[in-house]
Amino acid sequence: MLAIKHLTLSHFRSHRVTRLDVDARPLAFFGPNGAGKTNVLEAVSLLSPGRGLRRATVDEFARQPEGLGWKVKAEVDAGGAHEVETWADPGSARAVRVDGKAASQVDLGRMIRVLWLIPAMDRLWIEGAEGRRRFLDRMTLSFDPGHAEQALTYEKAMRDRNRLLKDQVGDPSWYRALEAQMARAGMAMTRARAATVVALAEAQAGAETAFPTADLSITHPDVELPGSEEDLLRAWEDTRRRDIAAGRTLIGPHRVDMEAVYAAKGVPARAASTGEQKALLVSLILANGRALAARVGAPPLLLLDEVAAHLDAGRQAALYDEICALGAQAWMTGTGPELFAALGDRAQRFEVTEDGGTSIVTAAG
Amino acid sequence: MADDTNDVEALIDLMARLPGLGPRSARRAVLHLIKKRGQLLGPLTDAMAKVRATARECLTCGNIGTSDKCAICASPKRATGELCVVEDVSDLWAMERAAVFKGRYHVLGGTLSALDAVGPEDLRIPQLVNRVEEESITEVILALPATVDGQTTAHYIADHLPGTAVTSLAQGVPVGGELDYLDDGTITAALRARKAF
Ligand SMILES: Nc1ncnc2c1ncn2[C@@H]1O[C@H](COP(=O)(O)OP(=O)(O)O)[C@@H](O)[C@H]1O
Ligand SMILES: [Mg+2]
Ligand SMILES: [Zn+2]
Numbered sequence: 144m145l146a147i148k149h150l151t152l153s154h155f156r157s158h159r160v161t162r163l164d165v166d167a168r169p170l171a172f173f174g175p176n177g178a179g180k181t182n183v184l185e186a187v188s189l190l191s192p193g194r195g196l197r198r199a200t201v202d203e204f205a206r207q208p209e210g211l212g213w214k215v216k217a218e219v220d221a222g223g224a225h226e227v228e229t230w231a232d233p234g235s236a237r238a239v240r241v242d243g244k245a246a247s248q249v250d251l252g253r254m255i256r257v258l259w260l261i262p263a264m265d266r267l268w269i270e271g272a273e274g275r276r277r278f279l280d281r282m283t284l285s286f287d288p289g290h291a292e293q294a295l296t297y298e299k300a301m302r303d304r305n306r307l308l309k310d311q312v313g314d315p316s317w318y319r320a321l322e323a324q325m326a327r328a329g330m331a332m333t334r335a336r337a338a339t340v341v342a343l344a345e346a347q348a349g350a351e352t353a354f355p356t357a358d359l360s361i362t363h364p365d366v367e368l369p370g371s372e373e374d375l376l377r378a379w380e381d382t383r384r385r386d387i388a389a390g391r392t393l394i395g396p397h398r399v400d401m402e403a404v405y406a407a408k409g410v411p412a413r414a415a416s417t418g419e420q421k422a423l424l425v426s427l428i429l430a431n432g433r434a435l436a437a438r439v440g441a442p443p444l445l446l447l448d449e450v451a452a453h454l455d456a457g458r459q460a461a462l463y464d465e466i467c468a469l470g471a472q473a474w475m476t477g478t479g480p481e482l483f484a485a486l487g488d489r490a491q492r493f494e495v496t497e498d499g500g501t502s503i504v505t506a507a508g
Numbered sequence: 509m510a511d512d513t514n515d516v517e518a519l520i521d522l523m524a525r526l527p528g529l530g531p532r533s534a535r536r537a538v539l540h541l542i543k544k545r546g547q548l549l550g551p552l553t554d555a556m557a558k559v560r561a562t563a564r565e566c567l568t569c570g571n572i573g574t575s576d577k578c579a580i581c582a583s584p585k586r587a588t589g590e591l592c593v594v595e596d597v598s599d600l601w602a603m604e605r606a607a608v609f610k611g612r613y614h615v616l617g618g619t620l621s622a623l624d625a626v627g628p629e630d631l632r633i634p635q636l637v638n639r640v641e642e643e644s645i646t647e648v649i650l651a652l653p654a655t656v657d658g659q660t661t662a663h664y665i666a667d668h669l670p671g672t673a674v675t676s677l678a679q680g681v682p683v684g685g686e687l688d689y690l691d692d693g694t695i696t697a698a699l700r701a702r703k704a705f
Contacts, residue, residue, distance in 0.1 A: 296656055299656040300656050300660070302623060303621065303622040303623055303656070303657075303660065304622070306622035306623050307622045310622070312622070312627075314628070316664055316667040316668060317620065317622070317627075317628070317660075317664060319663065319664075319667060320620070320659075320660040320661070320662075320663035320664040320667065321622075321660055321663075323663050324656060324659055324660065324663070
């Protein structure tokens, strides 16, 4: 079981104080544009490591004009009841407390798994590799909470290497010292990502679902990604001269792309229709949820922002059925209550309105 | 009267800049010192004046002492052939508190960081390589943080000592934490269970 039972947003974006008492069923938030619906989902996304579903900086969360700092507090049923708090004072980094004790963001990742789908991802298959890589990493993180640490180590060592490249430093020993760490963390990342693709393929294959299967593969630009620590080290040593000319590291797990094929039609995801592209994303999120439920015994929290957009009525109904079958606490938004009619009493509804820049959330049955 | 208060305020401001002290604890400390003028404030100012005049870095290892060669480098008993490399003097002192390590030290004074423009020459690494030759060192023990910068430094040093046994403390120093924060038992265990780097 993984579900939020109580959520408080304090001075978080458009919310002054918003308190929600909820049960484990899916939640539907409806109301006009700008009312503060996505802000609620963003607050929930901060119960997992990272910068949240908008990739914002900590200061952006603080309610303006006060700018006093912000706090999100949740009572969570995660194999036992826990209280999670995350907040930032003005000018400070984000802090985390679990059951009253200081905790790290990695601790959060081990306890609460969160996946999301937001409108900005509607163009995921046609835009640059970065968004797809981030999506892959978010799914990987849900299976392997240690992935975040490996990615941070890799990133830090690579930024140092890029600095040496830009400064045209010659010292091979310094490069080797950084590349050794990049190789170790990079291979851990590569293995975890590959395992994720396998887990998703299995979860899609074994499922009765209305959503189309996405065949995933991980690719690397220009050359194949070296497949062992030794091969990575050799590749980086061999390409240092070229990397100096480019001023950055041209080979490595930081450059991979996740390609998807709409399996039933044999076409790349980017060539599918807008609705089909969205359906592929939903399919992956649901497969990820099923795989997690099978592995860790509980589906993740799902944050589905404007999820009904681009899905026809049949697919909307199928999505709701599959979320309920999965038993996931899905936090969904839409402009009107009619979008969630097919859920019947399987969901809790909240109306979100806005008054003079302050969001108001009221239970709507 | 106003001037006297300013002197006290100035002292509080200075104390508040010490690590571990904030304005409130600084105020408490100063008040305490003034109350114990004879037993504490006098000896303290004398001790500080002395340290100000005599404290200096050991030219060999970077430890802080009162002469060009610190007590550890001067003691023949500490010439065991083992050399422990630490980031900071506070790490050296933490190791000494645990009293398990019998050899000598080398204080780097930081860790390699291209982003922060800290290079090998800024870190007494050339001196380290010299010492290993001149003092017939048989084992170099790296007690560096488990951060990326700490481990980059560890790799870099190992790379420059191809003929010497290089080991590292068992669990590495916890991320972001200095040896200073470890209890003596943990340091002892980490030293005993050191492994080839
Ligand atoms: N830091 C902030 N302080 C106050 N209001 C904010 C802050 N950040 C965003 N907002 C407001 O939140 C509203 C957007 O909320 P959002 O949840 O995205 O709306 P929607 O209901 O359409 O999803 C905007 O009106 C915006 O001005
Ligand atoms: Mg929105
Ligand atoms: Zn010395």
